[in-house]
Amino acid sequence: xxxxxxxxxxxxxxxxxxxxxxxxxxxxxxxxxxxxxxxxxxxxxxxxxxxxxxxxxxxxxxxxxxxxxxxxxxxxxxxxxxxxxxxxxxxxxxxxxxxxxxxxxxxxxxxxxxxxxxxxxxxxxxxxxxxxxxxxxxxxxxxxxxxxxxxxxxxxxxxxxxxxxxxxxxxxxxxxxxxxxxxxxxxxxxxxxxxxxxxxxxxxxxxxxxxxxxxxxxxxxxxxxxxxxxxxxxxxxxxxxxxxxxxxxxxxxxxxxxxxx
Amino acid sequence: xxxxxxxxxxxxxxxxxxxxxxxxxxxxxxxxxxxxxxxxxxxxxxxxxxxxxxxxxxxxxxxxxxxxxxxxxxxxxxxxxxxxxxxxxxxxxxxxxxxxxxxxxxxxxxxxxxxxxxxxxxxxxxxxxxxxxxxxxxxxxxxxxxxxxxxxxxxxxxxxxxxxxxxxxxxxxxxxxxxxxxxxxxxxxxxxxxxxxxxxxxxxxxxxxxxxxxxxxxxxxxxxxxxxxxxxxxxxxxxxxxxxxxxxxxxxxxxxxxxxxxxxxxxxxxxxxxxxxxxxxxxxxxxxxxxxxxxxxxxxxxxxxxxxxxxxxxxxxxxxxxxxxxxxxxxxxxxxxxxxxxxxxxxxxxxxxxxxxxxxxxxxxxxxxxxxxxxxxxxxxxxxxxxxxxxxxxxxxxxxxxxxxxxxx
Numbered sequence: 153x154x155x156x157x158x159x160x161x162x163x164x165x166x167x168x169x170x171x172x173x174x175x176x177x178x179x180x181x182x183x184x185x186x187x188x189x190x191x192x193x194x195x196x197x198x199x200x201x202x203x204x205x206x207x208x209x210x211x212x213x214x215x216x217x218x219x220x221x222x223x224x225x226x227x228x229x230x231x232x233x234x235x236x237x238x239x240x241x242x243x244x245x246x247x248x249x250x251x252x253x254x255x256x257x258x259x260x261x262x263x264x265x266x267x268x269x270x271x272x273x274x275x276x277x278x279x280x281x282x283x284x285x286x287x288x289x290x291x292x293x294x295x296x297x298x299x300x301x302x303x304x305x306x307x308x309x310x311x312x313x314x315x316x317x318x319x320x321x322x323x324x325x326x327x328x329x330x331x332x333x334x335x336x337x338x339x340x341x342x343x344x345x346x347x348x349x350x351x352x353x354x355x356x357x358x359x360x361x362x363x364x365x366x367x368x369x370x371x372x373x374x375x376x377x378x379x380x381x382x383x384x385x386x387x388x389x390x391x392x393x394x395x396x397x398x399x400x401x402x403x404x405x406x407x408x409x410x411x412x413x
Numbered sequence: 414x415x416x417x418x419x420x421x422x423x424x425x426x427x428x429x430x431x432x433x434x435x436x437x438x439x440x441x442x443x444x445x446x447x448x449x450x451x452x453x454x455x456x457x458x459x460x461x462x463x464x465x466x467x468x469x470x471x472x473x474x475x476x477x478x479x480x481x482x483x484x485x486x487x488x489x490x491x492x493x494x495x496x497x498x499x500x501x502x503x504x505x506x507x508x509x510x511x512x513x514x515x516x517x518x519x520x521x522x523x524x525x526x527x528x529x530x531x532x533x534x535x536x537x538x539x540x541x542x543x544x545x546x547x548x549x550x551x552x553x554x555x556x557x558x559x560x561x562x563x564x565x566x567x568x569x570x571x572x573x574x575x576x577x578x579x580x581x582x583x584x585x586x587x588x589x590x591x592x593x594x595x596x597x598x599x600x601x602x603x604x605x606x607x608x609x610x611x612x613x614x615x616x617x618x619x620x621x622x623x624x625x626x627x628x629x630x631x632x633x634x635x636x637x638x639x640x641x642x643x644x645x646x647x648x649x650x651x652x653x654x655x656x657x658x659x660x661x662x663x664x665x666x667x668x669x670x671x672x673x674x675x676x677x678x679x680x681x682x683x684x685x686x687x688x689x690x691x692x693x694x695x696x697x698x699x700x701x702x703x704x705x706x707x708x709x710x711x712x713x714x715x716x717x718x719x720x721x722x723x724x725x726x727x728x729x730x731x732x733x734x735x736x737x738x739x740x741x742x743x744x745x746x747x748x749x750x751x752x753x754x755x756x757x758x759x760x761x762x763x764x765x766x767x768x769x770x771x772x773x774x775x776x777x778x779x780x781x782x783x784x785x786x787x788x789x790x791x792x793x794x795x796x797x798x799x800x801x802x803x804x805x806x807x808x809x810x811x812x813x814x815x816x817x818x819x820x821x822x
Contacts, residue, residue, distance in 0.1 A: 226729060226817035254731025265726045269427035279730040287414040
């Protein structure tokens with residue numbers, strides 16, 4: 153076990169230059185009132201290579217969501233550098249940030265967050281529609297292909313709020329993939345699902361990762377699901393407490409007891 | 414999804430459909446505002462044009478007269494001397510416009526002038542048996558005068574085309590004298606000149622005083638009765654745009670040196686009343702527009718709050734701030750557009766209902782209201798602009814939303 157534990161934040165299979173994501177000394181502080189500040193991330197160094205399937209775990213308040221927002225370019229770090237697909241993001245303006253986020257990152261949220269006024273397939277189309285400005289047949293067929301891939305072909309034209317939680321999460325995964333992003337960020341993607349649906353969603357993400365080479369960073373509280381990832385990063389009090397390869401990756405239908413460090 | 418529809422349009426329409434009840438309520442609110450504006454605009458335009466026509470149908474837009482005669486002091490003091498003089502204003506005798514034919518030709522050449530006609534007017538008496546009445550004699554040239562005044566429209570018996578031995582009078586005067594068409598009456602002036610004329614026509618201006626005061630005779634008849642051979646006491650002018658009459662009057666006065674008074678100056682109080690009416694209506698329109706704008710803005714502000722998660726998701730999945738801004742501006746414009754379409758229909762229905770019950774006892778309308786399609790177009794453009802402007806603040810608020818905060822809700 154000791155062999156598999158690495159120096160926090162330094163683990164990467166790929167060379168840094170080819171990294172999908174590279175964080176250097178990332179800190180994040182929030183203002184409390186007018187004079188005081190609270191630092192929630194204390195200098196995170198992290199490299200994620202292409203096609204990695206990584207779990208980000210940690211107790212509540214450890215800074216997971218903050219880190220995910222920074223990596224997703226939804227928020228800006230107080231200091232440090234963030235490289236996404238080799239692009240330094242610290243000096244980009246809002247328009248460039250939006251473009252990079254759209255091109256390089258897919259999001260899967262805990263509460264699915266589909267637009268209820270759109271059908272399943274239309275929800276999948278949205279990121280591409282925002283980029284192109286107008287719908288077209290190529291966009292429709294691409295979205296239909298992804299809906300098919302996540303096993304919802306028969307429900308493609310159902311309104312989003314008529315789908316079950318697991319089905320909505322599958323649509324969200326399809327949506328996160330339509331721009332063929334280098335990195336998918338999943339924030340508790342199975343947190344709102346029953347065990348069977350959660351497993352199914354995880355299997356789907358795993359399959360996409362294996363077949364497309366997309367890097368997945370998945371925040372989860374569920375140790376059983378974390379054990380399904382190749383690499384587990386634990387965040388405690390705004391610092392990476394451990395970053396290790398998972399030598400005993402559980403696969404679909406594997407009921408082995410979960411190993412904890 | 415239509416391939417031609419832009420992203421923001423698709424989102425705006427879907428969001429509006431999603432909150433259908435909210436959308437219907439705000440569209441109904443805008444529609445009510447637009448219908449009030451359409452209805453009141455048409456009503457006011459109809460009322461004002463009715464008042465204009467009632468005023469202008471029976472008077473010339475510009476009346477040109479000879480300059481007033483003034484008294485001149487007999488003794489003019491030398492330089493350095495002071496003289497106390499008492500100058501009494503001079504009584505104005507009946508005079509002709511000097512060389513009126515030449516002046517008429519000059520005015521007829523001016524752009525915008527529609528008709529110029531000479532009139533000889535003065536005081537007289539009509540006498541029949543023991544009855545006599547004081548009247549204003551109007552000597553006219555029918556071929557031009559009838560283009561100036563809508564006299565023919567008000568003839569209830571006979572004709573207005575007076576010849577040298579004819580007279581046209583009002584219905585009240587005819588009753589007082591007990592005459593009807595083809596009866597003979599005597600017309601006499603204060604100087605004692607008299608003639609016998611045949612009643613050619615009887616008019617009804619809808620006003621008792623007017624119907625008993627003026628009589629119309631041929632220009633030559635009036636000239637000889639009033640001792641103004643070949644003269645014309647006034648030249649009366651109509652122009653293409655009645656509201657340009659004052660400028661035209663000033664121009665004529667400057668060109669000819671004669672006194673030219675427009676109907677605008679002559680009816681100053683009438684114009685003040687109309688201006689007051691227009692201003693009041695403008696204020697009402699502003700308040701109605703403001704109410705509609707506030708309604709749209711408040712619904713959109715609520716919508717931004719309700720949809721903050723969706724906005725966050727859209728921003729996270731690549732939608733730019735500008736697209737979010739345009740999404741809410743489009744929604745505001747659509748509220749205005751749909752509200753104006755529905756409101757125009759409602760306004761039209763109100764006008765139709767008004768036509769149904771706003772009638773005189775004889776069944777004629779109080780005044781004619783035309784459905785001007787341009788009014789509906791202006792209402793639509795106005796409502797879209799108001800809707801778009803009302804959406805600016807909520808749209809900016811939506812565009813500024815921090816996606817991370819919005820997603821967390």
